[in-house]
Every structure is written in C-alpha cells, then in structure tokens.
Amino acid sequence: MASTTPQLPTSPTSSGEDNFTTQSNGHHPGHHPGHPRHAETFDGFENRVDTGFKSLKRFAHRSRKSTHTSLQDWAVREGPYQRYVRELVAAGWSNLQDLQDYLGGSAGQHNETVSVLDIRTDKKHHYPDIKTNFELKNFMDTNQRPADTVRLYMAEYDRLPSAELIETFGSGLQLDPRFFQWAIHSKGHVFTPSQRHRAPYVTLGCGILDAVTPSTTDVEKFKVLVYIRRDEKSAETGWTGLFLFSSRTKINMSIQLLLDPPPFPASIPPVRPEFKSFRQLYIESFEFVDPSCAVKSPFYVVSNLLRLDCFCWNQVVTAIREQDVKVGGISDTTIGHAEEITKTLSIVERGGSLSWHGTNEQVAKEKQDALIEDLKHLVDQTKLMWEIRDKMNSIRKQNSDARWTALTNAFTYLFAPVTIISGVYGMNVSEISGSSSNPNIWQFFVAVAIFNVCVVLALSISTWIRILNKHGRKAHFWEVLGYSMGKVGSK
Template sequence: MVSSPTDSLPDLPQHAGGRPPAHQHHVRVGGVNEHYIVPELTGIKRFSRKARKLTHDPLQQYQGWEPAGTRQPYHEYVHQLVLAGWDNLQELDSYMMTDVEDQDLVVSVLDITESFEQVRRPDIHDGAVLKSFLEEDNRHGVKVRLYMAEQRGNLAARVIEAFGSSLCLDPRFFLWSMRDKHGVAPLPTSHRHRAPFMSIGFGVPLIRTSLRTDAENFRVSVYIHHDEVGSGWTGPKSFRQLYLESFEDLDLDQATASPFYAVHYLLRLNCYCWNLVVNCIRDEDRRINGISDTSVTHVEEIKKSLSVVKRGGSLGWRGRDDGRARESREALEEDFQHLVEQTDLLWQAR
C-alpha cells in the first residue's frame, strides 16, 4: 500500500463508467451491524502470474467461507452496487461467493519511515493473518507503506475481502486484475488514465516450449492510496522479490514524494523483459533464415507501457516530477521508444 499527498485528486465521472458511489452502507454480518464507507481513493500492489488459460481447478475451493445468508462487509458493498445497477461488477460479486485456499500466497510489507529508512516486515501467507495485520494500529512513524501481494491465478476472495474492507479499495481494481486479455475493462478508455490504479502487461520468454519465440504473459496491477493525513504520497526470483530489492538503490526521500519514482523499477523490469522477447524473435529469424512465428500482442503491450511512462504513471497519482523522478522517466521513455522502433522493424520485415 502506498501513501501519497493529502491534496484532493480529480474525481472520476459519476456514472456507469465512473467510480462507484462513496456512500455509507449499513451491513449486517453475523448479527452485528457494521458501517462500511468507500472513500474517494484507495491502494494496493498486486503481482500475479497469468497462465495462458487461467483456471482455479488446482486450488481447493471453500464454498462456505461466508456464513449462509450473509456476506462479508466488502462483498456486501460490491453486491449492493450490483443491485444498484453496476452490472459490470457482477463477475466480482459472483467470484467472491467462493473462496480458494491461500496456495502460493505471499504478501510482503515494506515501510518507508519518517526518517527515510526502509523496514521489511515478515511475509504473510494466510488471508486471516493478513486481515488481522491490516486491522492493527501499526503505522506509527511510517511515511509510506507498500503491500505487494502475489498469488497463483487470481487473488482469493478472502484476500480481496481483507484488502478491500481494510483499505477501502475501488472494486473495479480487483475486477480489472481478474480479467484476461480478452475481457472488457471495467473503465472506459478515456477514463482509465485518471484512475488511481493501472495494470502493466509483462511478457517473458517461455523456455519450456519448443517454440523459441513464445512468451508467457502476465500482469502487475498497481494501486496508489493517498493518505488522509501526512506529507507522503501514498534461484529464480519473482517480480515481487526483484521489486523489493530495488529499494536498496532508491532515493527514499524522492520515493515518498513521487509515486512514479517509487514504482518505476517495475517499468525498468518491463522494458528489460520485452527486450528479451524481441531479441528471441530476432535470433529465431536469423536461425531459420526467415520469419518466425510471433504474437501480434507484443507491440500493443510495449506501446501501452510507453504511454504509462510518458504520463508518469497515472494522471490521478500526481506527485513531484523533478530530480531523479524526471531523470528516471526520461530514461525510461527513451528505452521504450527504442524498443518500439525495434518491434516496428521486425514487423516491417513481415
């Protein structure tokens, strides 16, 4: 979870394509009345490896994770939005009816303190433990907190409930991260760049197949949450681990002032991985002395990442664009522009 400046952000349009209403709901769970309010902005980081055909079959499903006839507070909020006409949230409402086991769940928590030191908390591997941690008053002396959640397939409903209810996240964030590349995004294209969340498409060479130009695709979803108080913005290794290691080289003062600078290392990884994919295609062309098979989606994803860099993340994030933040953005823009030119050359040959 990332904190950010206290200034208010521009609102998303208030209609079927905009933000769900931030009204207070009275939810009855287990015989106890609870109040749930969705604020204007929210945040979380999620790292999820996306297989070619997403399935939950390998995971143990828990049909009765919610008591019969009741819903947990965040699920109830989503359900009420569906009843109010937000039909695009029906998929999320249905998904949260069934929980799956916390298989391969890793939630890392990293704090940047008021004295600009980083504190790594123990990793969390259980949805119930995550919920307890989120409910604790443990933010004393913390300027910015980042949550990095990684799980095979989609996040379990219990994990969505924990993050959603404790941090008051926009439900469309979870819906968007659940959709595969053929799904319809829950936000109109013209509104996506002002949302506090975004999704970065990754491609890495898939060496387990006989087709050398094949790539495995998955997404990293980022959500920036602005604090109500405070001056902050809000063997093989996984991308979660690589991202955590990047903080050894970051200017933490700059990271608390610029959301883009704090997450720009993800985009550096993104550019590096797409370079690997493009080089694999070029090498295979040379090997067969012809034109190899490749996916038409590569260029689209690379150009999307370039657009993210040019915007400095999301227009809804704001933050300072000076010093190292600007240097990082300009360097990334140059790298991605070069990568786009390389992919254009590959396609011209086809």
C-alpha cells in the same frame, strides 16, 4: 401380602385419552383378574409405536430449523467488501457483476505470498512474508501505517487472486472495486479512457521468456496491477501502494542488470545466481531506492518495476529477432507483444496515472525521461522486426510464385512435343490428306517462322524505345534481343 400389578409406562407427550386409566386396586375396568392381560400388552405396544413416530416428527422439525439457522449464519459471514460490491451491482453498476460472482464463488488459497515494506525518509523496513489471508488480516488490523510512512503491499499469486485476498485488501484499504475487476481478467467494460487515465491505479502487461517450453521464443505473459492510495489529497508524504503480481514463475536474472557496473578499481562481491520471481526482483531493487524520494513520488517507486518490465520485453524481442534470422523466416507469431509495450509507454508518458502525486519531482522526471527513451527504442525495434518480417514474407511469396512458374513451364515443355505432333497430324495438308487441293506442310512452317520474326522485331523495337526514354541511352543489340527472347534481366 397382597400383590400389586405394575403399571405400563406412559409417554409424557401422550394425551389423557391415550393413557391407561387404572383403578385403585391396579385392575382395569372389566378385566377379570384370572384372565391373561393380552389387550393391555397390545395397547402398550401401540402406544410406544405412536410415541416413536411423534419423536421422529419432532427430530425432523428440529433438523429443518437447524438447517435454516446455518444458512442464516452463512449469510452473516458475507464480508463487508463483498456486500458493498453486491449493493453496487444492485444499485446499477452492472459492470461489477463479474466481481460479485467471483467473490461469491468457492473459497481457497491461490498459492499467495504477500510482502510488506515500510519506507520512511531515513530508512526502510521489510516485514516477513505473509502466507495466509488470516495472517494478512491480522497484520493489517494490528499494524497501522504511520502518517509519514509509505507502506507497500506486494501480493503474488497464480493467475487470479483469491476472493479472501480481495476481501482483505478491499475492506482494509477501502479500494475501488474496479481495480479488482481488472485483477480477475473480467471481459466486461470497466472504464472509459478518461476514467482509466485518472484512476489511481494502472495495469502493466509483462512478458518473460518461458524456460519450460522447448521453443526459445515462447513468452509467459502476466499482469502487474498497481494501486496508489493517499489518505489525504493534501498530504505530500505518506501513502499506501498495492502491487498484485499474477505470476509466481522464477526467472534466472539479477537486479544488477538494471544498474551501471562500478568502475574498474572497485571490489565486486560475488553474487550466486538464483531463480527469483518478478516480485522478488522488484523487492531487491529497493536496495537502490532513495527513501526520501520514495515518500514524495509514487512514480519514482514504480519506475524500477517499469524498468524491469522493459528489460524483460527487450529480451523477448531480441530472442525473437535472433530466431527469425536463424530460421530464415517468421519464428513466432508474437501476437500482442507490441501492443503491451505500447501501452506501457503510454503509462510512462502519463507519469503512471494522472491522479498520482509527485510526478513533477526532479528525480521522478529523470526516471520518466529515461524510461520513455528506452520504451520508444523498444517500440522502434518491434516495428523494425515486423518490417523485416513483411519483407521476408514478400520474398518468400516471390520465391513460391517462381517455383510454381518453373513447375508450370516444366509441364509446358513436357507436353510441347505432343501438342506439335497432334497439331501437325490434325492439319489438312496434302502430305497427310493425300489431296492435291490442300496446301503443302512447308507452307505452315514458313508462316509460323515469319510470324515469330515479326513478334520478335516488334518486341525489340518496343524495348529499344523504352530504354531510350527511361535511361537516355541506346540499348545494345544483344540486350534488346535478349529481352525480346524472354531474358527479363536484360532490360
């Protein structure tokens, strides 16, 4: 049986010049069958190396293409609200640049909790709390608000909202991006006063006593942002409210403090004290809200939040005043407290925002009048606190000056003998110089005594005349002499 020589495998991507060409009998041209085929083996190895390099090049090319595709996919995943903000910045609204940068930053949860409350004229419904942005987006997509219903979203987070939360609320509720510019604490100029007063949203500066620090007057400050949105300006009922709470701190407080206690015969069920956040306390206040009034007036809904804020600031101011009395001075700098309270008062006087509807409702006017009275009293208490501090500071300065004066007098008395002795021995008197032509030492003491008597007489006459002109009476001898000799209180 004639044996055949097996052919070397060839790469499918190699050109015809790289392939080995064989004869029909299986031998290469010019190759003797009896010699070993070293050249063919080397050529096959070289061909495999070339093929490997080409495969690596193709793999690198495919990797570069896949990376480019992933970047394109990432660009496609840009949210519609983020794209809207980016287009606004490109169109000239440069005051939204901070918000654009924030939305383009790293994603992540900020310990966020969202509560949803629906209010109709006859009932209220509180949905289970939402913990993730995915749940929030799914809820907003599947649960549309009825036309005659008020829906309130109350989001709570640590200091700053996540970009996903802004994207979800901004695109789902079609909100003004300047509202979120406030939420991220942007330092850029956002509004003019006229724009801010007519925008459908407000920001409240809140403060609570910080129980974590050892000082009893330390305050944790945070913001509460409120956005009121109506689908149609002509609609009297049915609107959406968004509340953003930038603190999750729990405080030991009951919402019952905002209410008048029941009369004596009434039975009062016990309430177990529990630490709750500002958002949770505000949600509890809806137990005492009239639903029929809530659907007509956003300010009526926000009034309990304003009362809660006023009560907490009242606790802060009271604690600071008590501590001032205890330490006998200024216990805390309280920078910005009065400013935040004054801003809240101006918000209440405007009825929240000039664009909010229902501010002329009777129940809303009653709430507004009560809040104005409480906040004005709080502003007066803050001013009184600073007036007392100014007086205490003046007294402390006088006491400090008196201590320095006493210290200076002590040094004067200490060095007075030395000064007198050195002055006496430095005089050219006959008792010291030995020359009879110089004056005697007794003449110096006589001159000093006569000069002192003249000064005391001049001061006494001046004091007597001043008391006569000022008080219309003649001053007593010891009164005039005492003042002339340095007793200031005698005048």
